[in-house]
Amino acid sequence: MSGEPVARVRASGNVAATARDGRRARKQAPRRAAAHWDPSVRHMRAIDRLRAQEAVRDPELLPLRYARMAFSPWTYLRGAAAVMAADLAAAPHSGLTVQMCGDAHILNFGLWASPERQLLFDARDFDETLPGPFEWDLKRFATSIYVLADSEQLQGSCGEDAAAAAVEGYRKAMRRYARMGELDVWYDLITSDVPLRGLTSEFAEAASRAIEKQSRKRTHHGVAQQLVSEENGRHRIILDPMKRIDEGLSHEQRVRAYEQVYDTYLASIPPHLRRLVDRFKRVDSVRQIVGVGSVGMRVWLHLLEGDSGLQPLFSQAKQATASVYEEFLGPSEFTNHGERVVVGQRLMQSASDIFLGHMRVDGKDYYVRQFRDMKIIPSGKQISGYLPQFAAACGHALAKSHARSGDPEAIAGYIGKGNAFADGILRYARAYAEQTHTDHADLLTAIANNEVRAAERGW
Numbered sequence: 001m002s003g004e005p006v007a008r009v010r011a012s013g014n015v016a017a018t019a020r021d022g023r024r025a026r027k028q029a030p031r032r033a034a035a036h037w038d039p040s041v042r043h044m045r046a047i048d049r050l051r052a053q054e055a056v057r058d059p060e061l062l063p064l065r066y067a068r069m070a071f072s073p074w075t076y077l078r079g080a081a082a083v084m085a086a087d088l089a090a091a092p093h094s095g096l097t098v099q100m101c102g103d104a105h106i107l108n109f110g111l112w113a114s115p116e117r118q119l120l121f122d123a124r125d126f127d128e129t130l131p132g133p134f135e136w137d138l139k140r141f142a143t144s145i146y147v148l149a150d151s152e153q154l155q156g157s158c159g160e161d162a163a164a165a166a167v168e169g170y171r172k173a174m175r176r177y178a179r180m181g182e183l184d185v186w187y188d189l190i191t192s193d194v195p196l197r198g199l200t201s202e203f204a205e206a207a208s209r210a211i212e213k214q215s216r217k218r219t220h221h222g223v224a225q226q227l228v229s230e231e232n233g234r235h236r237i238i239l240d241p242m243k244r245i246d247e248g249l250s251h252e253q254r255v256r257a258y259e260q261v262y263d264t265y266l267a268s269i270p271p272h273l274r275r276l277v278d279r280f281k282r283v284d285s286v287r288q289i290v291g292v293g294s295v296g297m298r299v300w301l302h303l304l305e306g307d308s309g310l311q312p313l314f315s316q317a318k319q320a321t322a323s324v325y326e327e328f329l330g331p332s333e334f335t336n337h338g339e340r341v342v343v344g345q346r347l348m349q350s351a352s353d354i355f356l357g358h359m360r361v362d363g364k365d366y367y368v369r370q371f372r373d374m375k376i377i378p379s380g381k382q383i384s385g386y387l388p389q390f391a392a393a394c395g396h397a398l399a400k401s402h403a404r405s406g407d408p409e410a411i412a413g414y415i416g417k418g419n420a421f422a423d424g425i426l427r428y429a430r431a432y433a434e435q436t437h438t439d440h441a442d443l444l445t446a447i448a449n450n451e452v453r454a455a456e457r458g459w
């Protein structure tokens with residue numbers, strides 16, 4: 001059962017009116033009722049939801065996908081966005097629509113380089129992005145914190161404190177955005193120091209040095225040093241059986257495939273950027289195996305070199321299929337799912353990759369982006385020492401993304417000043433974290449019973 005969209009009252013510019021819209025939304029989706037999770041509402045087993053996604057993935061990589069998901073409840077959660085989407089849709093929602101990230105787990109936030117080369121903190125993964133109720137992102141986000149804290153074996157109340165900090169960070173930021181003008185919201189930036197606030201000076205300085213070192217390594221030159229070798233006078237991307245594989249195409253076949261791909265890509269980017277892209281020529285291409293949730297999607301990594309001979313560029317083309325939320329919220333307005341991802345990313349991020357584009361090749365949709373380019377993606381181990389502070393910064397970033405596409409006044413009005421909203425989200429997240437452990441155990445049973453096949457090596 002889903003809530004109906006709440007009417008937006010904007011003609012008068014009356015902030016109180018939109019705040020009343022938010023309070024009115026509480027009637028169709030009471031805030032404390034958000035806490036309720038009942039697995040009996042499921043119409044399909046979790047494992048069947050996962051198997052329903054197999055048709056759009058490379059069948060040869062499915063055993064690797066299940067092996068990675070089986071590694072821990074945390075990796076299971078990362079790969080089971082489709083399962084959680086169905087579960088979220090089983091209860092009434094607020095109808096307060098934003099551009100959802102769709103997979104807002106805590107490690108899907110990180111640092112990016114703006115076009116001006118400033119490190120910014122923001123959401124970073126948009127494969128499932130779609131307009132939808134704001135609280136669905138928050139529920140997945142808070143759930144991920146409990147699951148990660150358990151995975152990292154954090155002691156005491158660290159997971160509880162971090163989840164509470166995440167929701168409070170979102171609430172405080174949304175209240176601030178509700179008082180700001182539209183352009184001020186749109187131009188707002190979260191700089192790289194924000195996730196480190198509240199730490200001791202020694203810890204913050206060490207983290208800052210680590211961020212600076214990692215950002216230097218993740219430039220295109222840094223990536224080239226790690227991933228490129230020279231063979232017979234030509235630069236080649238180094239292969240790795242678990243990350244980068246050769247599809248067995250000849251050099252001529254690769255050239256033809258690349259040219260076909262980039263003809264369609266060029267049509268999706270602004271004309272002034274085509275001149276920049278024209279300055280680069282493809283040198284090598286490999287197939288990538290990425291992440292947990294994306295295993296089985298077709299991903300290509302291209303090495304390009306500028307006409308100057310001084311500038312390497314790594315370009316990634318990643319397959320995009322329907323968002324897992326479209327079954328419940330309706331189809332995307334975009335007929336190309338690569339375009340859906342690109343538009344969602346630009347809506348949610350303060351500054352996005354200038355090379356973002358999309359294409360369709362052989363009936364499959366893709367989006368294109370730079371590979372790494374100063375992107376810093378934290379690991380659970382890295383943030384475990386300051387999880388509450390990091391979670392609060394992620395909550396801030398999620399609120400900023402939602403405020404750019406939704407009505408911050410209405411969302412702030414729905415959340416209110418008391419504890420009802422936070423209590424509902426946190427109780428749901430605790431219950432769904434337990435459900436995640438149960439679903440993970442069911443996956444292990446399915447593998448043991450040969451219902452699904454998992455590779456011997458998952459990473």
